[in-house]
Amino acid sequence: MFIDFEGIDGSGKTTLSNLLAARLRRLGYRVAHAREGGELRSPIARRIRDLTRDSKLLEMSPRTEFFLNLARDSQQLEEVIAPALARGEVCISDRYLYSQLALSGGGRGLPWESLAPACELASQGLWPDLVILVDVEPELARLRKRLGKNKGERTPDSDSRKGLAGAGLTVRQREAFLDLARRDPARWLIIENNDQPLHVLEQRLVEAVVARLEGRELPAQRVTPPSPTPVRVPTTVDDVEEHFFRALDGLEVREPQLAVWLLGGIPGFAAHQRRLGFVERFPGLTVRSLTGLDDEPARALRELLAEVVPQDVAVSLGANPSPRAMSLRERLYVHAPAEVLSGLKRNDSPEAWALREHALREGRIGEVLCGLAGVDDEPAWAARELGVRHGLYADVARSLIGLGSPRADALRESLLAQDRLAVLRSIQGLDTPFARDLRLSLEDRALKLVLRSLTGLTTDEAFALRERGAPLTKEALDSLDGLDDPRAWRLREDFVSRWPATVVSSLEGLPLTERAEALILRALELTSGRLPVLRNAYRIVAAEHAVVLPSERAALLTPGDDAPRPTL
């Protein structure tokens, strides 16, 4: 029997397919997993995978990508799947040709009718007896994947071609998978992975598969019922806090690390109280959730944990230039030099330079460059030249974030041949001729990064790009953070039903006016108060009530800080 797991990235295919293989083996079945532990069994397939993920290959067309992915699956079929089935084993696969239909058809928009015959050819008529669609909300999947990376589970995707089209691609892939399942209900089984602990899903999955292996009918097309709709949705912004913490406390039981992550950047007593409850179990994650906060409880917790989780403490300081943050960095440097140096962005104080000079004497050129964004003095330019001589092109490009001078653009130009994506990341918030040309040339190849580079821009070009991007992906809305421009409001209102969580987070930094409140409540209503939207809504409400010093707010909003936003 051939069992295939399908679903978007981070949906849980690898986890559940490996759990299933282990359980079936314990039950006495002979099982081959074509991608045990996440690694494709065929070395040729692995080589093809590397090629499709190479971020230097931006010109790879959707058709080329499709044929390469077919070649990968075809090789896995001939080398691993067909032989296992011929030996009479149960063969489990983590993705098969359906993934290519969902990516190239649903995601990239190639016509289905031309893809299907090519898949048929690659399959040699061998299709799975059972397809398990692990269905999950894309925002939750992305977050779990990030947490997984934090736990060091898998190699990060950040340097791959994957994801360059933006989060909208995943939303379209999910729709395509659900559509495939609807069209072939006898073959597909949907397992919803939003609100259930893994052990519960594993048990239901094993029961359903064993029923099929024993020739019993499948009980239903869905292994887990759709998530119950929360009964009450906040009807005023004053209710948001209560709803958020109720949902968070429910989540804590199933996925405590995710619950800590969702506290990221949330000020106020209630959030700090939760952190204290988590800190012993997850000190690193808890302290990271302080990123962007500089109130007294945040400072005290950092100082308490400085020796326990120095790297996380350093990350949680962001680019805060205050004297207290600088003196903590001096303490942390010996244990967490990379994180400390990275937090010196936009900082040309003597204390920052003392740390950098010490690091340069230790040969840490790349790490120094990572914290030079926005620094325009001569020692910074000397460090950049040193970086170029050492071939540290991506780090040099990173050090140019926030600099819009002709000198910076000339260096960017010279780095383009080495690393276009790093240069693209370096133009955020810039409206120079170089930045405009680069955006236009990469719009079709790296839409997500192009849209993200518009942070804070209110030019006609920026809005035209956002308007073209908004139907495709949420990152068009990300770059509206804190903008009070009428065109920004129109985009938010037009796309609140498509990208509700992002529309809400884009209100960050704006006063909580009637218009903002109406938008938040609309997003909550449209999503039945689901946690991603609720959490972003609470971040806005809590920030409105917290005392944030103007300098801290400016530091949080200044374009150029490339630390990941702790939003969903």
Ligand SMILES: Nc1ncnc2c1ncn2[C@@H]1O[C@H](COP(=O)(O)OP(=O)(O)OP(=O)(O)O)[C@@H](O)[C@H]1O
């Ligand atoms: N129900 C769940 N509860 C808690 N954690 C979960 C759950 N489902 C998945 N995860 C976690 O989500 C992360 C992503 O899961 P996994 O790697 O299995 O997904 P995937 O579909 O194989 O992703 P990709 O296609 O990107 O390889 C893992 O860290 C996994 O432990």
Ligand SMILES: Cc1cn([C@H]2C[C@H](O)[C@@H](COP(=O)(O)O)O2)c(=O)[nH]c1=O
């Ligand atoms: C570039 C890119 C690829 N995919 C799809 C293509 C394949 O079906 C899978 C391969 O992923 P895996 O990590 O080897 O399981 O992902 C995609 O979804 N998005 C992309 O940008």
